[in-house]
Amino acid sequence: MTNWKVILNIAKTHLTTKLKSTITASLGVTFGIGAYITLVSFMTGLNGMLDDLVLNQTPHIHLYNEIEPSENQPVSLYQDFENAFNVIHSIKPKQSQKKIHNALPIIDYLNKDSNVLGAVPKIQTTIFYVAGSIEIGGYLSGIDIMEEVRLSNIQDYIVKGTPEALKNNDNGILLGAGLAKKMSLNIGDRVQISTINGAIFPLKIVGIYQSGITDIDNIQSFTNLKTAQRILGEAENYVTDINIKLIDINEAPLMAEKLERQFEVKAMDINEANAQFETGTTIRNLITYSVSITLLIVAGFGIYNILNMLIYEKMKDIAILKATGFSGRDVQLIFMSQAMIIGLIGGISGLIIGFGLSKFISTIPFMTEALPTIETYPVNFNPIFYIVGIVFALISTFIAGYLPSNKARKIDPVRIIRGT
DSSP states (O other): OOOHHHHHHHHHHHHHHTHHHHHHHHHHHHHHHHHHHHHHHHHHHHHHHHHHHHHTTSOSEEEEOOOOOOSSOGGGGOGGGTTSOOOOOOOOOOOOOSSOTTHHHHHHHHHTSTTEEEEEEEEEEEEEEEETTEEEEEEEEEEOHHHHHHHSOGGGGEEEEOHHHHHTOTTEEEEEHHHHHHTTOOTTOEEEEEETTSOEEEEEEEEEEOOSOHHHHTTEEEEEHHHHHHHHTOOTTOOSEEEEEESSGGGHHHHHHHHHHHHTSEEEEHHHHTHHHHHHHHHHHHHHHHHHHHHHHHHHHHHHHHHHHHHHHTHHHHHHHHHTTOOHHHHHHHHHHHHHHHHHHHHHHHHHHHHHHHHHHTTSBOOOTTOTTOOBOOOOOOHHHHHHHHHHHHHHHHHHHHHHHHHHHTOOHHHHHHTO
16 A cells, blocks of 8 residues: 655655755746736737727628629520520629618517517618818718617727717717718817718717727717717618627527528628638637647646666665665656656746736737727736646646656666666
8 A cells, every 4th residue: 555645755855955956947837827817818909909999890690682694694594595505794793782671670570589689770881971171981870879889899989978978969970980080070060971862961070089990980889879860861771781799609600690590681790791700710819729728738848857867866766765675666657657746836826927927918008099998918827828838737737747757666676786
């Protein structure tokens, strides 16, 4: 029966008598785990910030009518030309309405779906912003601002003013930060909106919107849904887009296909809308985890080398232990215990250092006009990273300790004592 008290006392003695080697091995684990925690926390924090910047402004499913050419061109309707060589080209798309047919009943139907967190109407239209002699083309979105606040983080991008200010003002507008800067406008000022038909409507600026994407901030603004309908001269059931937020984002592709067939509209899911961005995110995460795992593996090799040298230095001690009745298994457990103690001490120290460095990074100011809501560097303090770190520290030290300890188990004490 294994006497763990004796084995651990011997392991402790070995570690304290070779304190320099023990500290070196522990520091290898400490810095490996500390670097892993710091790197993975910082990189995943940055990746999360970039993901939020794009994905939080994209609905899980977007319903709209798409202008596209007819599948059957006029020439294909005549059988006489079926086998002829046709040189007709530039057939224009047929006239189609931007309005979604039966939009309000569709929204009501979607909001009753157990998989849907919320479905909100939207009107998207091309306009001109007029301020004095300045005239800039852009887009005006009519939205239900409080529903957008509930289902998205639009309030994080309102750098001046509040969502409630837009809700309570039928002639209010949230103006893009780029537009406000170009036209020297601010909250309380008025901007004139000109439709493509030439009608002009004065609106009061109740807020400034800054998404962090310059191309959007230079053209985009928001107003109440009813205000947009009044500007376009349309009825209350006029809706050009429906944005859907799901409880489970992974259901978006399948549900988009279903809704496209069911309501005969174009349905774009979030994966399709952000395909290129998703590819970039995957690559960034792959690089982050590859570098992090490499750091842990390098730390493991350091432990292996130090324990290997320790066993060679302790050859006579091993021979004496075996000569006094310790079995090969006992000897192996002594050196395995040393490895696990080094792994535990180094791992815990690494977690503390990693957390401290991550906490320090999270306090460093990070000010940029593109991201007004971000004040410090983003860091992800996910507990999973710390669990993975300590588990990997123990596993790597176990493997690093097993190989040399297995060698110590097989040492013949007689040959060592004889000096052969």
